[in-house]
Amino acid sequence: MIQYAAIGAAAIGYGVSASLKKQYLTDTPWETVSGKMKALIWFTALLNPIFGGIMMYYMMHKQLPTIAKKANRITFIAFGIHIILSVLYFWVLLPQA
Numbered sequence: 001m002i003q004y005a006a007i008g009a010a011a012i013g014y015g016v017s018a019s020l021k022k023q024y025l026t027d028t029p030w031e032t033v034s035g036k037m038k039a040l041i042w043f044t045a046l047l048n049p050i051f052g053g054i055m056m057y058y059m060m061h062k063q064l065p066t067i068a069k070k071a072n073r074i075t076f077i078a079f080g081i082h083i084i085l086s087v088l089y090f091w092v093l094l095p096q097a
Contacts, residue, residue, distance in 0.1 A: 009048030013055030016040045021063055030070045041071050045078035053078070 020037060044052035053075025060068035 009044055009052035010055045012040065012044045012047065013052040014059065016044055017056050017059030020060060020067060024064060024067070027064055027066050029066060033067060041074055042078070045071070045075045046081070049075045049079040049082060 016037065020033070023037075024032075041056065044056060053072060056071045057068050057075070060071065
């Protein structure tokens with residue numbers, strides 16, 4: 001199951017990166033990115049922060065460095081959310097079951 005999430009996150013990350021590179025030929029501020037693209041970046045980061053984030057950052061870091069930097073920050077936030085949820089699950093919820 002985890003392999004499918006990694007493949008899905010990488011595919012979505014690739015799609016988001018390719019779409020952003022096609023829409024914005026030069027570096028643009030984060031505020032000008034559409035809400036749909038922002039939602040896809042968050043979704044990719046939450047689905048699998050490692051593979052999705054790597055795919056998004058390294059595809060955009062040369063052409064769109066501002067957006068790539070923001071996507072990288074979102075990925076770190078999503079990774080932190082994953083760690084917090086894992087700690088809650090294993091130390092709080094699992095022992096009660």
